[in-house]
Amino acid sequence: MANDISARSWFIDTAGAGTLLGVGNNQVFVKFIEVLNTDGAHATGTVLAVITDKNGKEIIRALSQFAANTAGEVQTYNLENWFENIIVSTLSTGTTLRIHIK
Secondary structure, eight states: OOOBOSSSEEEEOOOOSOEEOOTTSSEEEEEEEEEEEOOTTOOTTOEEEEEEOTTSOEEEEEEOOSOTTOOOEEEEEEEEEEEESEEEEEEOTTEEEEEEEO
C-alpha cells in the first residue's frame, strides 16, 4: 500500500523525508495517533515510529512495549493540538500509523 491522507483518518505505512500536509495549508489539527505493529520481531524498546514537525521537534517516539515475538501491539497518543508540517521520519517493519485529524 501507500500513504493515504485523503480522508480524516490518515493511513501511513511508509516513512520518508516528505511532509504530510493538511488540505490547503501546512497546519493540521491532530486529535490522536494510533501506532499499530503487526510484526513480532521487535525487542522491547525498539523504535516503532518517530514523527516530527518541520523543525525536527519530536511529536511522538513510539517504542515497542512487549517482548519479541509478540505481534499485535497498539499504542494511542492523544495529542489534540495544531502541528505545522508533519514528517514521519522513522517507521519500522510491520508498523502502520492512523493519524486522526480534525
